[in-house]
Amino acid sequence: MDFKSAVLGRYNARIYKSRKDHIVEVKDGVEQKIAANTRAVPGIMTNRGCCYAGCKGVVVGPLKDTCVITHGPIGCGFYSWGTRRNKARPDSDGNNYIQYCFSTDMQEADIVFGGEKKLKRAIDEVMAIFKPKRIMICSTCPVGLIGDDIHAVASQVEKDYGVTCVAFSCEGYKGVSQSAGHHIANNGLMKKIIGTDDSGTITGHTVNLLGEYNIGGDGWETERLLRKIGYNVVAVFTGDGSVADIARSHRADINLVQCHRSINYVAEMMKTAFGTNWLKVNFIGLKAIAKSLRDLAVFFGDSQLVERTEMVIAEEVAAVEPEMTALKARLNGRKAAIFVGGSRSHHYQELLLDYGVETVLAGYEFGHRDDYEGREVIPDIKEDADSKNIENLVVEPDRRYRAFLSPERFQELKETIGLEEYAGLIRAMGDGSWVVDDLNHFETEEMIKVLKPDVFFSGIKDKFVVQKAGVLCRQLHSYDYSGPYAGYSGALNFGRDLTMGLFAPAWKMIDPPWREATHA
Amino acid sequence: MLDQTPKEIAVRTGICVNPLKTCQPVGALYAALGVQKCLPHSHGSQGCVSYHRTFLTRHFKEPAVASSSSFTEGASVFGGGANLKQSVKNIFDVYDPDVIAVHTTCLSETIGDDLNAFIQELDIPDGKLVVHCNTPSYVGSHVTGFGQMVAGFIKYLAQKSEPVNKIGVFPGFVNPGDIRELKRLFGLMGVTATILPDTSESLDNPMTGTYQMFPEGGTSIEEIRSLGSVKRALALGPVASKEPALVLKSKCGVETDLMVLPMGLARVDAFIMKLKEISGAPVPQELELERGRLLDLMLDANQYFHQKKVAIFGDPDTVTGLTAMALELGLAPKYVATGTPGEAFVTEVNGLLDQYEAKNGTRVKASADLFELHQWIKNEPVDLLLGTSYGKQIAKAEDIPLVRAGFPILDRYGHAHHPLIGYAGTRRLAELILGALMDRYDRDCADEDLDVVM
Numbered sequence: 001m002d003f004k005s006a007v008l009g010r011y012n013a014r015i016y017k018s019r020k021d022h023i024v025e026v027k028d029g030v031e032q033k034i035a036a037n038t039r040a041v042p043g044i045m046t047n048r049g050c051c052y053a054g055c056k057g058v059v060v061g062p063l064k065d066t067c068v069i070t071h072g073p074i075g076c077g078f079y080s081w082g083t084r085r086n087k088a089r090p091d092s093d094g095n096n097y098i099q100y101c102f103s104t105d106m107q108e109a110d111i112v113f114g115g116e117k118k119l120k121r122a123i124d125e126v127m128a129i130f131k132p133k134r135i136m137i138c139s140t141c142p143v144g145l146i147g148d149d150i151h152a153v154a155s156q157v158e159k160d161y162g163v164t165c166v167a168f169s170c171e172g173y174k175g176v177s178q179s180a181g182h183h184i185a186n187n188g189l190m191k192k193i194i195g196t197d198d199s200g201t202i203t204g205h206t207v208n209l210l211g212e213y214n215i216g217g218d219g220w221e222t223e224r225l226l227r228k229i230g231y232n233v234v235a236v237f238t239g240d241g242s243v244a245d246i247a248r249s250h251r252a253d254i255n256l257v258q259c260h261r262s263i264n265y266v267a268e269m270m271k272t273a274f275g276t277n278w279l280k281v282n283f284i285g286l287k288a289i290a291k292s293l294r295d296l297a298v299f300f301g302d303s304q305l306v307e308r309t310e311m312v313i314a315e316e317v318a319a320v321e322p323e324m325t326a327l328k329a330r331l332n333g334r335k336a337a338i339f340v341g342g343s344r345s346h347h348y349q350e351l352l353l354d355y356g357v358e359t360v361l362a363g364y365e366f367g368h369r370d371d372y373e374g375r376e377v378i379p380d381i382k383e384d385a386d387s388k389n390i391e392n393l394v395v396e397p398d399r400r401y402r403a404f405l406s407p408e409r410f411q412e413l414k415e416t417i418g419l420e421e422y423a424g425l426i427r428a429m430g431d432g433s434w435v436v437d438d439l440n441h442f443e444t445e446e447m448i449k450v451l452k453p454d455v456f457f458s459g460i461k462d463k464f465v466v467q468k469a470g471v472l473c474r475q476l477h478s479y480d481y482s483g484p485y486a487g488y489s490g491a492l493n494f495g496r497d498l499t500m501g502l503f504a505p506a507w508k509m510i511d512p513p514w515r516e517a518t519h520a
Numbered sequence: 521m522l523d524q525t526p527k528e529i530a531v532r533t534g535i536c537v538n539p540l541k542t543c544q545p546v547g548a549l550y551a552a553l554g555v556q557k558c559l560p561h562s563h564g565s566q567g568c569v570s571y572h573r574t575f576l577t578r579h580f581k582e583p584a585v586a587s588s589s590s591f592t593e594g595a596s597v598f599g600g601g602a603n604l605k606q607s608v609k610n611i612f613d614v615y616d617p618d619v620i621a622v623h624t625t626c627l628s629e630t631i632g633d634d635l636n637a638f639i640q641e642l643d644i645p646d647g648k649l650v651v652h653c654n655t656p657s658y659v660g661s662h663v664t665g666f667g668q669m670v671a672g673f674i675k676y677l678a679q680k681s682e683p684v685n686k687i688g689v690f691p692g693f694v695n696p697g698d699i700r701e702l703k704r705l706f707g708l709m710g711v712t713a714t715i716l717p718d719t720s721e722s723l724d725n726p727m728t729g730t731y732q733m734f735p736e737g738g739t740s741i742e743e744i745r746s747l748g749s750v751k752r753a754l755a756l757g758p759v760a761s762k763e764p765a766l767v768l769k770s771k772c773g774v775e776t777d778l779m780v781l782p783m784g785l786a787r788v789d790a791f792i793m794k795l796k797e798i799s800g801a802p803v804p805q806e807l808e809l810e811r812g813r814l815l816d817l818m819l820d821a822n823q824y825f826h827q828k829k830v831a832i833f834g835d836p837d838t839v840t841g842l843t844a845m846a847l848e849l850g851l852a853p854k855y856v857a858t859g860t861p862g863e864a865f866v867t868e869v870n871g872l873l874d875q876y877e878a879k880n881g882t883r884v885k886a887s888a889d890l891f892e893l894h895q896w897i898k899n900e901p902v903d904l905l906l907g908t909s910y911g912k913q914i915a916k917a918e919d920i921p922l923v924r925a926g927f928p929i930l931d932r933y934g935h936a937h938h939p940l941i942g943y944a945g946t947r948r949l950a951e952l953i954l955g956a957l958m959d960r961y962d963r964d965c966a967d968e969d970l971d972v973v974m
Contacts, residue, residue, distance in 0.1 A: 012613045014606070040566055042590045043607030044614065050567020073626045073657035074536065074859075075543030079571035082910075083578075083930075090523065099522055099913060100891075105536035106658050111630055121534030129532075130524055141565060141627035142658065145596060172565035173596040173627060389593050441585065442614050445731065461573045465583045469731035510729040519729040 003361070003434050003450045007443050015041055022437040026429045034426070036437045037368040039176045039386060045441035047339070047365050047461055052076055054181025054366070055170030056138040058262055060188075062086035062213055065095050065242040067132040069102040071119050071150060072140025076172070077103030085478050086213045087220070088240045095132070102126060106142065115148045123157050123165075134243045136188075137167040144171035164243065166192045177366035177438075178341065179261065180390045186265035187393040189237070189246060194270065195398060197247035204232040205300050206252040210267055210278070211259030211343070214239025216483020221490050222258075222283045229293065229312050230305060237263055250274040253404050254299060256281045256292075260422050261342030261364070261371050265393075271420070273398045277405060280422045283486045285350030286317065286324075295417035316488040324354065327495040330503070332356030334454040337447060339439045339462070340476045341365045346425040348457060348476060351485070355495055360451050362425060363436040372435060374424035441465065455502060470510060470519055472501045521917040525891060527898040537891035538910065540833055540859030544655035544665025546572040547693065547760075548623035549586050551669035554699075554717020556738035557618035559611055560586040563600060563633065563652075564625030579928040580696070580723045580936050585733060587611055587620075591627055600633045605642060612645050617734060618741060622652040623669055629656035649741065651676035661860040662927075663835050666693045667763040670716055674764050677741060678748035680772040686712035687798060688750040688774065690764045692757025692781055692837050693927065694941065696724035701939035709792065710801035714743045714750065716764070724937055748772035754794065757781045757837030759862060780868075782941045783841030784848050785814060810943040817947055821954050822850055824974075828957060831855040833893055833907035834926030836865040836886065838940070842906055842925060843869055845946055847876040849953070854881075854902045857888035890914065904957060921956040925949060 004023050008016055021035035040046040049057070052070075057080040060068055070077030081101035090096040104122045106115050123135060135157060137150045154167035166188050170181045207226065212219045219239035226233055234252040235245035249255075255267050255278040267278040279299060281292035290313050297309040334357045338345045345362045352359055369377050405413065413419040426435055434451070436443060444462055447453075448469050456466045457476040466473035474480055474497065482497050484490040510519040545562055549572045552560035562569035569588040576584035589595070589603040604622070611620055624635060635652045644650055653672030655665040670690055689706075691699055699720040706713045721737020747753070753768055753776040755761035765776035782791035789811075796803055818825075830851045832842050836858040846853050856869045865886045873879040883896055894914045905911045905922040909930045915922035929935050939945035962970060 010614065012610070015610055015614070039592055040588075040590045041606075041610060042603045043561070043587050043610035045585065045587050046566055046590070047570070048566050049570040050565045053567050053570065069535070073543055074539050074541060074661075075546065075568070075571065075626075075657050077536075078539050078542040079575060081538070082913075083574075095524060097524065100524070101536075101538050103536045103539060104534065105539065108656070108658050111626075111656075111658050118534050123534075125530070125532050125535045129526065129530055141596070141625070142630040145627070145630045172567040173591045173593050176592065177566075385594065386592055441733075445733075459574075460577050461570070461584075464577060464581060465585075465731055468583065468725065468727065468729075470729035506727075510727065 003447060006450045007446045010442070015044065024426070024435045026426060026431060026433045026435060028431040032373070032426050032435070034369060034372045034435060034437055036364070036372060037176060037179060037366070037387065038384070040438060046438055047440070047459060048177040048438065050172035050178065051170045051174040051181040051184065052138060052140055052172045053080065054178030054262070055168050055185040056080055056181070057084060058178060058213065059182055059185035059238055060136055060138060060168065062088060062098060062238040063136070063241050063243055064088040064098050065091045065093070065132075065244055066134040066136050067097050067100070067102055067126050067130055068136045068138060069104065069119075069122060069126065070138050070140060071104045071115065071143050071148065072106055073142065074103055074105045076140045077101050084213070085215045085481070085483075086239050087217050088214070091242050091244065097130070097132065111142055111146060114146060115143060116153055119148065119150065119153050120156070123153070127161055127163075132163065134164045137165070139169050139171050141172045144169060144173070164192065175390055176386050179366040179368065182262040183265055183390050186263060186269070187391055190266060190269045190393060190395065193243055193246050194266070195247070195250040195274065195400070197244070198251070202232065202234060202248065202251050205230065205302070205305065206232045206234050207296070208234050208249045208252045208255045209236045210255050210257045211263035212236055212239050213259070215477070216479040216485065218283070218484045218486035218490065221484040221487035225283070225289070225293070225312065225316070225487050229308050237266060250276065250398075250400065252276065254279060254296070256296070258283065259343045261367055269393065269395045273395045273401065275401045275403045277410070278420055280418065282347045282350060284344075284347040284490070286354050286488065286491055288347070288350040289487065298417050299413060299419065320488045320492040324492055324495055327499050328355045330499055331495065334502070335360045335452070336455050336457060337361040337451065337453040338457040338476065339363050339365070339436070339444070340457065340459065342367060343371065344476050346371075346428055349428055351491055351494055354491060355498070358430060359433060360453055361434040361436060361447055362429060363439045364425070365438060367425075367437065370422065370424065372424050372426050372437070374427065375422045445469070455498065474498065474501055522894060522913055525894050525898070525917070527895065529892070529895045529899070536889050538889050538894075540857060540889050540893070541661035542575070543626070543657035543662060544660050544668065545623050545625050545657060546575055547662035547665030547667075548653055548655045548669035549584070550576055550693070550719075551666045551717050552621035552623070553584060553722055554719040554738050555619065555621065555673065555744070556740045557734045558621050558738065559615055559617040561588070561607060561611065561620050561622045562586060562625060563589045563604060563622050563635065564591055564627040566590045568625045575928065578930045581933055582723050582725060584723070589628070596627060596631060599631060600628050601638050604638050608642055608644065608650060612648055615733065618647075619649040619651060621669060621672065622650060623655045623665070624652070625655070626657035629654065649676070663693050663760050663837065663860050664763070667760045670761070670764040671767040673716060673744050674747060674767045674771065677744040678768060678772050679745050680748040682749060683751060684746050684749045686714060686750055688747040688753035688768065689713045689715045690753065690755045690761035691715055691717075693760040693835055694757070694781065695936040695939070696720045697937045697939045698941045698945065701942045701945060705792070705795065705942055708804050708807050709795040710799040711795050714747055715739060716744055716747060748774065750774055752776065752798070754779060758864065759836045759860060781837050781841040784845030784946055785811070785818070785943070786848065787841065787844055788941070788943050788946060807943070814943045814947040814950070817950055818849060824954055824957055825850040827852045828904055829854040829902040830904040830906055831857075831893060831897060831902045833857045833890070833911060836860045836862060838926045840865065840868050840872070841940070843872055845949065846906065847872060847878055849950055851904070852878060852880065854883070854900065855893055855896050856882065856884045857893050858886050859888060861887045904953065906953070921960050923949070923952050923956050
């Protein structure tokens, strides 16, 4: 029985109808369509989180020079405190607020009588104690329901204190997953932060790194590579990121997009407003890194940069290749399944191939069709009731609009290096592999039985479910507290961790000697 | 680390910084995982259950399965009845638990979803059950949420019928290791008990190579029903267990002894005396030996505990137990804090301090946060932190050893397997504290002061 019938056959008619278009077999030469970014089925154990998790947890949370205040009961702020491994070092003023959790800890009376007063009082206290230059407010479910006007409070705070204050109405019930929260966060950054600092000069070949959250130090490793070649990284969205940098990001020559799902809105809006070109990159896996770096050098068209790029690639590869080759000898021919949030389910396939590991199943928790099928499907995506509720911010060309490329050169680069293109996950996968959107607990169990992967890359909610079933599970949200996995040294770290996991002595001891051996 | 925390303490009434509690629903979810073939269900947006499963999995390093009503904006406007109905059908179709334990969230509570009415209208398959409790996130904490869910099971299931010759036990918000220890103590004391919930076989599972969504363990439905007919009940940990005790009394007339968690020698003694009173059996030699060994360690190592200043923080029932134990060991509790609201905590801790004449400027606070605790420590340091994982930030900032005890412990493995209760649990924790203090002395002392023998 194939994977699809194994899973769908167990569903009632209603779930069957909801799920059948989210499961697709990859076939060479066939353009597959997939359903994505639709409502999860109530009662079915999805891995998805909520809008607040996408806004505060993913995009806004990593900003280190900002007090991010969660307006709501205590839970949401608490759960998103220090749990995503988006590392940060203090900014030039010595501030690092990501170690802190700020919550209005709403009580019953605040729900009944309104929470705006408490929010304002909370901000007054934060200003008095921490004296931040920037404050952000993130709403949780009840705030939207009782109608607290956090945007009015933010305006008042700006007047009272002369600081930047951005409010995000990212109540958990909005949209169908974290994805709505990414969008809301992107809009807030665009409206209030990007393009607000024209002071000083920025020189050299300038880039922003978008959708890099510095999990396990990935962003630092990527920046190290870029700087080694000679690029000037203006801002990172948002790992080890700061509002101060993002305010200047409109002055960079190009936006490099790592996580497409969570940040493509900013890339698009900056293109419209400031003319900033964007390039989809991937700093996970040796071939992918080399391609990203070479494409970037081509973008700038500077022969010295091209030369320097090749030199750095050669140097970095030489440093990791012998050990990676040795690890590949142990990993070659294994099968993997990857189910993470946004773009990583695509990115890591490239790194796995460096080790000869084939991906038999992949999917996104909250991807949209363009993440699977490529950006050319965007005009065909129908808006539904849930996506309509998320503001689609329309921006106009700014007075500082600057075209870095001539229209002819832009067209040429679009075709040669895929400038402002993204081909999606499905095309990256091999014939006969499976793509599943919003994979759930039941499907994970069935998948393991039918597809028998050697390793399952997922998150903490799955980890012990999978391992109890006798299959290694490595977390690709937190890297199981290891990393970085980006860049060349990251590729090596990843190979070491995967080998360590697969060859853990305990896997061979599952069967007690007094029982018939049924496991490896 | 925590460089923005100033020493000067300002009065705060608006902002909570670095909380020392979380919300009710996660406690409800945890409680439901201790019932056999039960799927906890969160009636709210799916983000809640995602956070809760993540959080519990990180503490126990075990799967924590639970489902959600997956509210969208539409459901938030029109009410979540349809989502619950669809959820229940799907859950029984796909996962087939015996019981679904629904808890509410701030979302469903704010819009006023009436779970009693919703559940009455459900089409529940024969032999299956749906129970619920109300756990708005803006009331209490995860500890009271735990109590609400236990009370919910009693409300729906406990029935008064022919008296059964056993006691009921609400163990409080404790780890699987504690429940296993409780069972062992009951066995030794000849007490037959039904424990609700029982996470000892559902959140501390062996590796067998086969995943079981519903492990064999947990309190069975039959056992919960029978709680209405027990001769009496013990409710351990007043904050977590008061609610189920009240419900059991009002619904089935069962008398409950509301007791503190048996942590620290004196509290374990009292607990054993209670069991002796219940069973009428003598205390076995084995237990007396255990007690003696704990006492032996306390006296042998007394000089290393003596007057070491300690900050104790976490959940109220656990923290009062830890404080009682710390005082017995000769430690000097300097700060005692919980994030859970309730002044009874303050009264109880002050009572303990008075009993040991140990109130030397000790600060005791409920509804506290870790930011404030850190500020206290900046003003007057301590030798030891005793509490949950988030204390590690303060430990690093101030270079103070941290012994982990309570909930949550997100950064260590194997801890939930061990008890904090009983003579055995107390002895283990005493040893951990001793090790931390003595390691610290060895690390910090001058070379000429390093003693190989201590």
